[in-house]
Amino acid sequence: MPAPYFGMFVAGERRPAHSGRSFAVHNPHDGALVAEVAEGDAADIDMAVYAAEQAAPAWAAMPGAERGDRMHRAAEILAKQMPELVDLEIAQIGRPRREMAAQLARLPEWFRYFGAVARTHEDAVPPFGGNFLDYTRRVPLGVVGHITPWNHPLLILTKKVAPSLAAGNAMVVKPSELAPITPLLLGDVLREAGVPDGVYNVVPGFGPTAGAALAAHPRIRKIDVTGGTPTGKAIGALAGGNLTRFSAELGGKAAVIVFPDVAIERAVAAALFASFIATGQTCIQGARLLVHRSIHDDVVRELVRRTNALRVGDPRDERTQVGPLVSARQRAIVERYVEIGLGEGATLAAGGRRPEGAGFDRGCYFLPTVFTNATPSMRIAQEEIFGPVVCVMPFEGEDEAIRIANGTQYGLAASVWTHDLARAHRVAHALECGVTWINDHHRIDPASPWGGFKMSGIGRENGLVAYEAYTQIRNVIVNLDDATFDWYADDGAGLRYS
Numbered sequence: 001m002p003a004p005y006f007g008m009f010v011a012g013e014r015r016p017a018h019s020g021r022s023f024a025v026h027n028p029h030d031g032a033l034v035a036e037v038a039e040g041d042a043a044d045i046d047m048a049v050y051a052a053e054q055a056a057p058a059w060a061a062m063p064g065a066e067r068g069d070r071m072h073r074a075a076e077i078l079a080k081q082m083p084e085l086v087d088l089e090i091a092q093i094g095r096p097r098r099e100m101a102a103q104l105a106r107l108p109e110w111f112r113y114f115g116a117v118a119r120t121h122e123d124a125v126p127p128f129g130g131n132f133l134d135y136t137r138r139v140p141l142g143v144v145g146h147i148t149p150w151n152h153p154l155l156i157l158t159k160k161v162a163p164s165l166a167a168g169n170a171m172v173v174k175p176s177e178l179a180p181i182t183p184l185l186l187g188d189v190l191r192e193a194g195v196p197d198g199v200y201n202v203v204p205g206f207g208p209t210a211g212a213a214l215a216a217h218p219r220i221r222k223i224d225v226t227g228g229t230p231t232g233k234a235i236g237a238l239a240g241g242n243l244t245r246f247s248a249e250l251g252g253k254a255a256v257i258v259f260p261d262v263a264i265e266r267a268v269a270a271a272l273f274a275s276f277i278a279t280g281q282t283c284i285q286g287a288r289l290l291v292h293r294s295i296h297d298d299v300v301r302e303l304v305r306r307t308n309a310l311r312v313g314d315p316r317d318e319r320t321q322v323g324p325l326v327s328a329r330q331r332a333i334v335e336r337y338v339e340i341g342l343g344e345g346a347t348l349a350a351g352g353r354r355p356e357g358a359g360f361d362r363g364c365y366f367l368p369t370v371f372t373n374a375t376p377s378m379r380i381a382q383e384e385i386f387g388p389v390v391c392v393m394p395f396e397g398e399d400e401a402i403r404i405a406n407g408t409q410y411g412l413a414a415s416v417w418t419h420d421l422a423r424a425h426r427v428a429h430a431l432e433c434g435v436t437w438i439n440d441h442h443r444i445d446p447a448s449p450w451g452g453f454k455m456s457g458i459g460r461e462n463g464l465v466a467y468e469a470y471t472q473i474r475n476v477i478v479n480l481d482d483a484t485f486d487w488y489a490d491d492g493a494g495l496r497y498s
Contacts, residue, residue: 005035006180008203008204009201010048011051012196012197017039018041018043024037028363029094031362040174041210042210045172045203045213048203049143049172052170053142056142059199060169064120067119068118071112071165073194074108075111077189078107078111078189079108081185082105084185090316092179093153094363095279095315096321097318110158114162114467117166118165132477132479134478139472140167141169142221143170144170144172145172146171147226150179151282151326159446160461161173163461167470168471171199172203173202174210177205177206183204215238215239220239221245222244223235227248228386229409248457248459250452251410252411252412254284254285254286254413255286255288255289255431256290256415257414257415258291261419265302267417268302268303272310273441276310281387283384288381288393289390289391290393290405293395304350307369308351310368312365324363330364333387334387346372347373351388354367355367366387369388370390370392371391371392375393402427406432409454413436413452414437415437416439432453447462449461
């Protein structure tokens with residue numbers, strides 16, 4: 001049976017690429033062909049932008065309450081289609097079923113939340129001197145572009161689509177070539193929910209062609225990208241040529257800071273979740289485990305034991321805890337960093353190799369890996385690996401923990417583990433990152449702003465701040481005085497300038 005073919009989603013229709021080209025999507029578990037997908041390029045991006053421009057005025061003019069109703073319907077449809085979407089996400093990226101099902105089950109929350117924002121968001125009446133009324137209106141930007149990664153295909157896309165839809169924008173999406181199928185299927189969901197054709201468009205393709213064309217398009221009003229920091233810089237430079245608004249959620253090297261009042265079992269459970277969820281392929285991965293020296297050895301001993309016991313295998317199996325990496329290329333990157341860590345003098349305490357056995361022969365598998373005797377300046381402790389590798393480092397006191405945690409170019413996320421309430425908040429306030437969890441890790445909510453400091457990005461997803469970032473402010477100043485104002489009259493009346 002041949003693999004299915006997915007065309008682009010433009011103006012509510014599935015279409016082949018202008019060039020007729022397509023590319024293959026493979027399953028990282030066994031290399032099987034999942035689908036053939038239309039390969040869009042600059043001509044297709046231009047066509048999609050035109051379709052969005054035609055649809056944007058009617059969607060923008062629709063009352064916010066009505067947009068909200070359609071977004072709530074999209075949430076209901078998503079919930080019903082969840083089993084199919086979970087299967088496709090697993091096939092595309094190899095994330096274990098237990099993780100994928102839990103993550104996608106939350107997607108309707110974003111459409112419900114931002115649907116409510118579309119219905120209830122209020123404009124402002126700023127104070128203004130004299131007999132004047134000043135009011136503002138938030139109006140849509142117009143046509144916006146979303147460039148999304150492969151590691152959370154639908155979740156990250158939804159975090160961009162929901163606020164931009166709520167604010168009244170039309171959009172063009174360029175998903176990762178490794179995981180384009182579920183972003184295409186989201187078009188069917190939105191169409192069934194009553195979102196007009198052309199408001200949501202998807203052009204699969206590659207970064208240097210479709211991605212660059214979208215980022216540089218002169219009629220795109222905002223580009224929102226999630227990806228690696230070098231990619232974000234390149235896209236931001238292209239957007240800047242047109243003064244296109246730009247937001248980016250980029251790389252990270254999150255620290256998990258464990259103080260000595262935390263039980264060993266809880267500390268290790270926290271580290272396992274932070275480090276190995278999504279096979280470490282997430283920008284807020286707990287890549288650096290900082291443990292107070294008084295409990296360091298005990299934590300390491302239990303962490304190594306628990307890491308070696310994790311069930312690596314077929315992501316379709318409910319029992320699997322760690323799936324494959326997304327591609328052979330990603331595995332090669334991880335393997336190279338293991339070599340770098342060994343060359344730097346770190347100790348490989350667990351993993352560091354491919355698993356053995358016939359079930360792993362054709363997949364992109366790599367064992368969860370723990371490095372000890374690492375130092376903060378090592379490359380494995382500084383550079384984003386994007387794989388199941390954690391570096392464990394001891395610290396003596398609070399100041400040293402903060403210094404190590406802040407000692408990278410990144411500033412996306414961190415977690416602090418302690419029962420000392422004052423210390424928890426003190427450390428959280430000292431960390432140079434956009435998201436800090438206390439006694440948890442990798443928690444998210446549609447109302448909670450998400451984004452980074454330093455080289456981890458610009459702007460925020462989630463919350464009212466994300467909605468407002470997809471609008472522009474129109475300020476209206478009304479003179480309430482019926483008297484004639486004549487600046488040039490020689491009547492001796494008092495004048496007010498500006």
